[in-house]
Amino acid sequence: MSLQGKVALVTGAASGIGEQCARKLAADGAAVVIADLNLVNAQKVADDIVAGGGKALAVAMDVTNEDAVNAGIEEAVAKLGSLDVLVSNAGIQIVNPIEDYAFADWKKMLAIHLDGAFLTTKAAIKHIYAGGKGGSIIYMGSVHSHEASKLKSAYVTAKHGLLGLARVVAKEGGSRGVRANVVCPGFVRTPLVDKQIPEQAKALGISEAQVVKDVMLKETVDGEFTTIDDVANTVAFLAGFGSAALTGQSIVVSHGWFMQ
Ligand code: NAD
Numbered sequence: 001m002s003l004q005g006k007v008a009l010v011t012g013a014a015s016g017i018g019e020q021c022a023r024k025l026a027a028d029g030a031a032v033v034i035a036d037l038n039l040v041n042a043q044k045v046a047d048d049i050v051a052g053g054g055k056a057l058a059v060a061m062d063v064t065n066e067d068a069v070n071a072g073i074e075e076a077v078a079k080l081g082s083l084d085v086l087v088s089n090a091g092i093q094i095v096n097p098i099e100d101y102a103f104a105d106w107k108k109m110l111a112i113h114l115d116g117a118f119l120t121t122k123a124a125i126k127h128i129y130a131g132g133k134g135g136s137i138i139y140m141g142s143v144h145s146h147e148a149s150k151l152k153s154a155y156v157t158a159k160h161g162l163l164g165l166a167r168v169v170a171k172e173g174g175s176r177g178v179r180a181n182v183v184c185p186g187f188v189r190t191p192l193v194d195k196q197i198p199e200q201a202k203a204l205g206i207s208e209a210q211v212v213k214d215v216m217l218k219e220t221v222d223g224e225f226t227t228i229d230d231v232a233n234t235v236a237f238l239a240g241f242g243s244a245a246l247t248g249q250s251i252v253v254s255h256g257w258f259m260q
Contacts, residue, residue: 003240004029007080009073011063011120012090014041016190017140020228021087021235026054028236030085033076035061037090055080063090063116073123083127085239088117089140093192095151095199106154113158117165125169125178134177136239139166140231141182141250143258149215151203159184163250170248179247181238186226186254187216221256 008025012018014036022032026049034049034056036042042058049056057079061072077083091113094105117139128135144152145159162182169180187193193216200211217223234253238246252258 002029006030006084007082008085008087008239009033009035009076009083009124010087010089011035011061011116014038014045016192017188017228017231018089019045020232021089023049024232024236025239026056028240031055031080034058035072037062063120064111066119069119070123077127082131083124084131084133084135086120086124086137087235088120090116091140093155093196095196095203097151097203098153101153109154110158114161117162121169125173128178129176137169137178137180138235138238139182141184143184143186143252143254145182145184145250146258146260151200167248174244174247179244181247182250183231183234184250184252185231186220186257188226188228188231219257224255226253226255
């Protein structure tokens with residue numbers, strides 16, 4: 001589906017899933033805003049998209065900071081003229097059993113995943129409404145929006161919360177053509193997951209190979225990781241979908257780990 005003439009902002013787009021979402025949306029014709037805490041890497045991604053003939057702009061954004069979110073979105077709209085698609089993707093992972101889970105880490109996790117989703121939605125939706133053409137808001141959930149795993153109290157709580165936010169935004173935005181959905185990937189080999197493998201091995205007292213086979217991919221139908229392309233293609237599908245037939249939904253992309 002062509003996204004020609006659309007402007008899409010992706011948070012956490014300097015790495016991993018967000019980067020691939022931005023590259024795919026740009027390949028489909030959108031002008032993309034690479035919003036990330038890491039401006040150096042965001043600029044590299046934007047430069048690469050531009051070198052390949054796409055349209056891209058890098059903006060510095062800490063999604064937990066209201067002023068930074070508002071400033072980044074204002075800059076994007078001022079430079080690119082409108083906003084049609086938001087992919088709220090920035091995220092981190094901190095694993096620990098709940099009795100050892102630092103309250104500061106809990107708050108940090110909820111701030112990035114939930115405050116970030118709220119603040120970017122709040123700032124973006126008024127521009128999408130102002131454009132009068134409707135738009136698409138996509139939250140990066142996880143299989144952990146539906147399932148629980150040991151060691152992930154904050155992550156599972158936050159990812160479940162995104163389902164509620166998406167449903168409210170779907171209802172509020174419906175009459176103005178704004179759709180809101182959640183994409184829920186299984187494990188994808190990105191820096192976020194690579195960091196977790198030795199941490200989980202230590203916490204669970206098993207080898208790294210066992211973490212991959214017996215924890216991360218155990219419930220999949222084929223023992224395979226989900227890829228950044230699988231997730232980016234699903235995001236692009238939702239970004240370009242032509243009606244509100246698909247809104248308030250979550251789409252699970254996980255090699256059958258979770259079936260709904
Ligand atoms: P990643 O570590 O490769 O990329 C995350 C990006 O987010 C980085 O560029 C980082 O700089 C940025 N970021 C972190 N904190 C930020 C903040 N406060 N403000 C702005 N940017 C910030 O991770 P990833 O695996 O690509 O994860 C992206 C999203 O996908 C996350 O929401 C994650 O929970 C979700 N997810 C990942 C997996 C997986 O297996 N990798 C599975 C399901 C869902």
